[in-house]
Amino acid sequence: MAQTRADESLAGNDDRRLPLELLKVAGVVLLGMLLMQLDGTMVSIALDKLVREMSVPVSTVQWVVTAYLLALMVGMPIAGWAADRFGTRTMWNFSLVTFLVGSLLCGLSNSVWMLIAARVVQGLGGGMMAPVGQAMLVRVGGIERRARLVSLMAVPAVVGPTLGPVMGGIIVDHLSWRWMFFVNLPIGLITFLLAGRAMPNLKASGSAGLDALGVVLLVPGLVAIVYGLSQATTVGFGGAQVIVALSVGVAMVAAFAMHAARPNIDALVSMHLFKYRGFATSSVLLLLLGLTMGAGFVDPLFLQQVRSESALGAGLLLVPAGVGSALASLSMGRVFNRIGPMRVGTVGLACAIIGRLIFTQFDANTSNLVIVVAMFVTGVGFGMMVLAMTTALYIGLPPEQLSRATSGSRVFQQVGLSAGTAVIGVVLQFQLTRQQNATPDGSPGLDALAHAYNNTFWWSVAFLALAIVPTVLLPRRMLDGTVPEKEKEAESAPTRPEGA
Structure with a gap:
């Protein structure tokens, strides 16, 4: 009976208008996530131009993408703990500012290696931004509004990869490739100012300390796996660096899974x-x-x-x-x-x-x-x-x-x-x-x-x-x-x- 009443209550809330305060939070989160999605898809369009302007081989320029992916994997696992410990608004703003600093450094880069380093900074911010924003909406909205909010969160994930290549092509053809990164700054600044007004700073009660062993096992393990997979696109899965990276990565992630499955462990991702x-x-x-x-x-x-x-x-x-x-x-x-x-x-x-x-x-x-x-x-x-x-x-x-x-x-x-x-x-x-x-x-x-x-x-x-x-x-x-x-x-x- 209790289950039936709960289901009817949920169904009855489907067509209700979302509260204005919740829409403000959703708007800020979606704007930040769209910013990250557009940036990630625009950059691939500029790789050929970077090869010509910086006079470096494709294998080197490819690290502009690979370094960003590896940095994403560093930020993602710790985002949940950090949001619980320091608060959702605090971590959202921190990740957004980190992403924008990385964008500025990318646009100012005068060498491919400076650009790659700046992309690492961008990736660290982006890796934390998406999970913190998504978790905040889920917690604020409650279970009866969850599907509506998730449907909104899906929009940047599909609009970004669709519009990104088009926008990137226009920028590369008519402007400097640097504008793919500079364009993030005004949008990001507006997002940051809106966040201070609209976002709550939610914390988990009695948040535990950082799972240090979990960080040591999971983060390098995921980075190794993603590195091995990225290298497989050029040398195949039989390449020595691919085999070593994937083997080390899988072993470390498996060790993390055994660690996180132990009782009374507040792991980064609990088994x-x-x-x-x-x-x-x-x-x-x-x-x-x-x-x-x-x-x-x-x-x-x-x-x-x-x-x-x-x-x-x-x-x-x-x-x-x-x-x-x-x-x-x-x-x-x-x-x-x-x-x-x-x-x-x-x-x-x-x-x-x-x-x-x-x-x-x-x-x-x-x-x-x-x-x-x-x-x-x-x-x-x-x-x-x-x-x-x-x-x-x-x-x-x-x-x-x-x-x-x-x-x-x-x-x-x-x-x-x-x-x-x-x-x-x-x-x-x-x-x-x-x-x-x-x-x-x-x-x-x-x-x-x-x-x-x-x-x-x-x-x-x-x-x-x-x-x-x-x-x-x-x-x-x-x-x-x-x-x-x-x-x-x-x-x-x-x-x-x-x-x-």
């Missing part, structure tokens, strides 16, 4: 969180969806190499994916509590698989309409999946674990993105080499190139197929699972800000 069905299934799905989204860098390459689209033309053809994802996430957020994570996730997964299956049939003569439809359907699927898994992630969790759970989920997603990029990069190179070897002059035609990309697209379908089992295991309702009633009541109660 005890996996006893909650929502967290366990969502973490697996975030990893698998990260694999698929990491493989998405192949899409613009296909459009440029097989269909001879310009950088701007390819970017515009990618826009429907972002539009579909944003529309699906925002519309489903209003009815999510009535439908439940499992149903939303299942429909989303079906749409994503259908969209990627259409990709496997692309060739040089595929019409723009077919490409737009495939992009849009895939985007709808991704939007629904992200909404389902990100909302289910928190079901039943004690309030004091929300920040740690958010940091942990971001780690799973980032590792998935890195692994997907590495695996698909190796697969695509293998397929292109095979097509080159099959032609007498080593120059495959458009049909052969399309075939190589088709075979690569099938890997995205396979990644999504692996997600079927964890998707159907998602909780069916927002309060699904065996959670003590007092924990549900505590989670639904508003969080008390510092000084209240």
Whole structure:
């Protein structure tokens, strides 16, 4: 009976307007996350120009991206503990200022090595910013508004990668590459000023000290894994540095898992969180969806190499994916509590698989309409999946674990993105080499190139197929699972800000 009343209460709140104070907090968080997403996607467009202007090889310039990814992995695991210890607004502002300082140093860089060092500073700030902002919204909004807020948080994640390449192309073509970093400063300053007025400084009661052993094991382990995966895109998984990095990284992460599973340990990411069905299934799905989204860098390459689209033309053809994802996430957020994570996730997964299956049939003569439809359907699927898994992630969790759970989920997603990029990069190179070897002059035609990309697209379908089992295991309702009633009541109660 209590469960039924709770479900009806949640469903009844779906269509209520979000309070103004909550919208202010959400607006600041979304602006900061969009800033980070745009920056991360614009930089890849400028790599070729950096090679020419700085007179350095591609292998060196690639570290502009790699250093940022490695720094992200340093900031993410400690973000949850830091937010609990020092307060959400304090850590949000700290991470935002760190990101902006890094942006300024990037724009002022007079050598590639100074640029790489500045990107490390940027990555440290960005790695903390997203999990702190997401955890703050989850804690402030309460369980009945969680789906609506998660649907809003999904918007920067899809708008950034969609608009970033287009904006980056315009800046690189008409301005200096430095403006990709300078443009962050006025937007970031506005975000910082708004944060001081809108954001609460929430702290966890009785926050424990930093898990020093966990930091020593987890942070270097994740950095080693991401480094190994990034190097695999150029030397393959058989390269010595890749094997050593991945082996060391996996060993250190496994040691952390054993450490975090011990009783009475307040770990950076507690292994005890996996006893909650929502967290366990969502973490697996975030990893698998990260694999698929990491493989998405192949899409613009296909459009440029097989269909001879310009950088701007390819970017515009990618826009429907972002539009579909944003529309699906925002519309489903209003009815999510009535439908439940499992149903939303299942429909989303079906749409994503259908969209990627259409990709496997692309060739040089595929019409723009077919490409737009495939992009849009895939985007709808991704939007629904992200909404389902990100909302289910928190079901039943004690309030004091929300920040740690958010940091942990971001780690799973980032590792998935890195692994997907590495695996698909190796697969695509293998397929292109095979097509080159099959032609007498080593120059495959458009049909052969399309075939190589088709075979690569099938890997995205396979990644999504692996997600079927964890998707159907998602909780069916927002309060699904065996959670003590007092924990549900505590989670639904508003969080008390510092000084209240």
